[in-house]
Amino acid sequence: MSYHKPEAKTVQDLKDLAQKLRIHSITSTQASKSGHPTSCASLAEIMSVLFFQQLRLNIKHPRDPSSDRFILSKGHAAPILYAAWAETGLFSVDELKNLRKIDSDLEGHPTPRLNFIDVGTGSLGQGVAVGAGMAYVGKNLDKADYRTYVVVGDGESAEGSVWESLHFAGHYNLDNLCVIFDVNRLGQSEATSLQHKMDVYRDRLEAFGFNALVVDGHDIDELCKAFHCAANTKSKPTAIIAKTFKGKDFPNIENLDNWHGKPLGDQADKVIKHLQGLMVNPDVKLSPKKVGKTGLAPEVDITNVKLCTPPNYKLGDSVATRLAYGTALAKIGADNDRVIALDGDTKNSTFSDKLKNVFPERYIECFIAEQNLVGVAVGAACRRRTVAFVSTFATFFTRAFDQIRMGAISQTNVNFVGSHCGCSIGEDGPSQMGLEDIAMFRTIPGSTIFYPSDAVSTERAVELAANTKGVCFIRTSRPNTAVIYNNDEPFTIGRGKVVRQKPSDEVLLIGAGITLYECLAAADQLEKECITVRVIDPFTVKPLDVDLIVEHGKQCGGRVVVVEDHYQQGGLGEAVLSALAEHRNFVVKHLYVPTVPRSGPPAVLIDMFGISARNVVLAVNAILKK
């Protein structure tokens, strides 16, 4: 499509609107007495052109699945984002004065408490991954016309996660993605390392597979042309690398150090007057483009996802829970065509390849780049387009803790599945062992943590996770474990199972995954010593079945032993302690991996690091004296 310059009037209107956005950014941060007006100023022309010349929006329904997506990755420029949306007519411009107030959702950094925000930003370097996830779904699953735009700050482009995502977008030819780099030269505490080296940005982006366009970010004409080029470039994503100035058009502030994250204070009035003087029409009003009538996103239903067939095992079968995960994933994938899986080149270990084998178009290989892996999943799940399951070794999710944390702020429903937990993986050694994953996922607000111990409960965990809001984490194990539940056993979030009990029980044992079996073996052994113990499988660590533990703990004299293949802190043990915190008369012995493990056979390691049946027996004997 050949390019037609916008008319002079349009260009002038967009210029005026950019100044209006600058003024809003100043007045709102003056009202809040905090915020980042200079980081907004560099973006003003970009936002003006994006919102009033590019983006196809549905102002009545900002999360219309067919509308263009916009992510402000440099979330600290929130005031100009809010200003742009206010100018579209979504809400009153007066509202902007409530920026950062306790009773306003116009927070310091954007969150989806606002109906026009898809994901929280503010922890830098995460927007491109989310945008890439949206674009991937738009191109390959929705096959719709909506485009995705991400604005990235030059400071945050130092984050490696950005380059993971750029590579992903280039590799998958996401020509429906446009990433705008706001190269305003200045970081928080000093100039960025690349300052205004526009050639370096271009070389890097071209090498990462982008159509890379360097423009004057304050020139409306150049921006319009670049966005047109982006929209008409096939099989490559486009990067618009905009040379800008921090605090642009703020006299004595523009392009100067020490103005990051500060309202203009007593300079505000003077600057606003100056900006008004630059405007031809101070009352300029523009409307965004509307969503077209064709190329719409299909309607989808991601509710009530089910295993297409129930679990099908025999009691006593020996099946790793990681394998049962793959089986269940394929089953829910057969039930609902919006179930997708993402992995970081571990699919033959996590068994996410079981979905790929039957529905290759619904598997997204993200290679060894876990931050992008998680970000893409969050993006793919936005606007409820997909039910996303993302898997890798449990411990490698630590690589993406910040993305998962922001996922909670983003109200994501992504499901995480971490295999190879604990020292029971054996010879590969400590770098591959998930020993802090429960602690990490427990801190995520609203998260649900499944720790299934057999194949039947794993399949149900997958089914439940698919239908559960918020972050879900399923911890799977490498070794085979016995099937202990019947195929028709019902499972519920927050409900544990008593897997062994007698009226004479003196101690309550709680284990999950491989340690549940160590507890059962210990119980057998103890019975020979005429000590009977009760054993609980919690099924979910969060929420934990507090009532069940309290009830049975009391029946066992308040004596509880918790055993887990995890470090001491933040795992199942401390979850139990939190559950019992306000109950007197409990005593808890906690068996956990006390230090960095080493390479060796699983059975040797779990004994050496204190979580074997033998250790449980010792703990029971010790606690009986308490």
Next chain:
Amino acid sequence: MSYHKPEAKTVQDLKDLAQKLRIHSITSTQASKSGHPTSCASLAEIMSVLFFQQLRLNIKHPRDPSSDRFILSKGHAAPILYAAWAETGLFSVDELKNLRKIDSDLEGHPTPRLNFIDVGTGSLGQGVAVGAGMAYVGKNLDKADYRTYVVVGDGESAEGSVWESLHFAGHYNLDNLCVIFDVNRLGQSEATSLQHKMDVYRDRLEAFGFNALVVDGHDIDELCKAFHCAANTKSKPTAIIAKTFKGKDFPNIENLDNWHGKPLGDQADKVIKHLQGLMVNPDVKLSPKKVGKTGLAPEVDITNVKLCTPPNYKLGDSVATRLAYGTALAKIGADNDRVIALDGDTKNSTFSDKLKNVFPERYIECFIAEQNLVGVAVGAACRRRTVAFVSTFATFFTRAFDQIRMGAISQTNVNFVGSHCGCSIGEDGPSQMGLEDIAMFRTIPGSTIFYPSDAVSTERAVELAANTKGVCFIRTSRPNTAVIYNNDEPFTIGRGKVVRQKPSDEVLLIGAGITLYECLAAADQLEKECITVRVIDPFTVKPLDVDLIVEHGKQCGGRVVVVEDHYQQGGLGEAVLSALAEHRNFVVKHLYVPTVPRSGPPAVLIDMFGISARNVVLAVNAILKK
């Protein structure tokens, strides 16, 4: 320096040695019945040339500060690394058969349990950061001749952290760093995204500031020439991009899928015979180069680091602990010239700039790239060259959780300082609030966690951290808090302080940072209601002063209230619960931030999210009924 080709005999010896390394990699993984021989095979010529033609080593003292550094970032190729060191004569080749055995330190992935390993690898994409830290110190602090070599797998080069580090190395002109990319085309579960696109690698590396050389990674001549070029290239680091084949010279295995992480099994004998057939001299023996006599690293002493002057505050002064951190950092920096600080463009918020202001040469700006920030710190602290303090907002350390986790496996002594903890930061909103940082750092084996509440204790925390082995974390707060300790108050790791007590106390309150002051305010208020409470400042969360808490908790009827500006899981509250786990007759009320907070004034937020003095009063009244 002009390049002289090695003699034909030398080339043949290096070729033979490469085959010997391949054979060792096969035999050791045959013995362990697990491991990654094909990932070793692609590296054989690279390792042969590195160890027997390039690296200047001190075999009697592998951690000689003047010897060249070598990091195998793709740690799963450990068998060939062990083989190379065995061939240098450091230990017997027979030892290689103990690979991955429980009583051998030749673990599945390398750890510093071995005296020739500086850092643990195996979680991919971390080696370049560590190498860059070593090279930065070598060039700028040691000003010594040693060089740093890092071998990176092509699969792991998808990790964004690698690109953060490459950018860092390019930006700081680390010409003493050489990164070798083993581009063997195949990942774990499928081909890498770039396969053998050598031009793309070259373009990317050149754009990231490297002298980028593409070579045939199985050609000894080409490798020798490239390493010579690397050593003689000034003001730029060099990348040697080696085109290799996974399973090279393993018939019917080379360059084929489905051979990742598998010993050769019944094919081993045939392959070994084939390799032997390729050798001219099966008994080849070579020695590595020795460390030179000049350009040595200086002797340094990093023991007994002290504040150059004691804390100097008045009781009641209002000082943010983050500010006291900066003050203390400059003071220990004045005492010992090996104290360095690293930050990710937040130095004017964390106050690490206080060191930069007085000792600019000991401040390393890492820009907004926290993974590299942490990795560089780990590298800088290796071989006890520096006392490294690394700071950013507490929550942004989640970005580097995997690096911190691996830091523990690496036995690092890096000190982490996280500012802006909790919802008490106010208007910036949840993306900037550290609410899971204690949980994260508590899971790190051997870590020490300081949570100082006033300026005096903060200064002592910094001094203690500088002298403490293992990972230290100091949590600092944004708001000002009153100085409550005298300047000469002594502080010890694992010892808390009773800051308020009466014999009549009925409840023990535990708070830290801003919540200590909320506890004190609550105590004042409760006293008006004729309820007296005791208040403890734990000083360190890990180790926690268990004895003090048990003793005073008992004196208060077993009633404990813990208040923290952190999520429920894994923080101070669960640390207290763990401490009390085996004691009957305690009841603990835990006040914490229960959900994602929002933007607003600090005082409003801490009340809204349940951790203000008012909430403490309610909790005390409730617990008195228990």
